[in-house]
Amino acid sequence: MDEEVLDFILNQKFKGIGFDVIGLDPISDANLTRHKALFKNYDILNIENLKNLHLCDNDLFWFSCFPLKIKNSDGTPIRAIAWYK
Numbered sequence: 001m002d003e004e005v006l007d008f009i010l011n012q013k014f015k016g017i018g019f020d021v022i023g024l025d026p027i028s029d030a031n032l033t034r035h036k037a038l039f040k041n042y043d044i045l046n047i048e049n050l051k052n053l054h055l056c057d058n059d060l061f062w063f064s065c066f067p068l069k070i071k072n073s074d075g076t077p078i079r080a081i082a083w084y085k
Contacts (some may be wrong), residue, residue, distance in 0.1 A: 018047040061085075
């Protein structure tokens with residue numbers, strides 16, 4: 001994800017975003033610059049490491065995710081489900 005995409009996301013009113021990549025920031029960015037920019041002023045859910053997003057095509061679909069309850073954690077594995085109505 002480059003700065004243009006980050007700016008686009010920050011200028012929308014998304015409740016959540018999902019990606020088929022390991023993270024928003026390059027592995028070499030130990031400061032997590034994009035994560036910090038995204039969460040600084042926004043209450044947005046970020047879901048990473050999704051797969052088969054191409055199967056959703058460009059149509060609208062329902063999406064749910066079910067996280068594990070893990071204490072003292074800033075992230076968790078989820079069960080992600082997408083379906084057409």
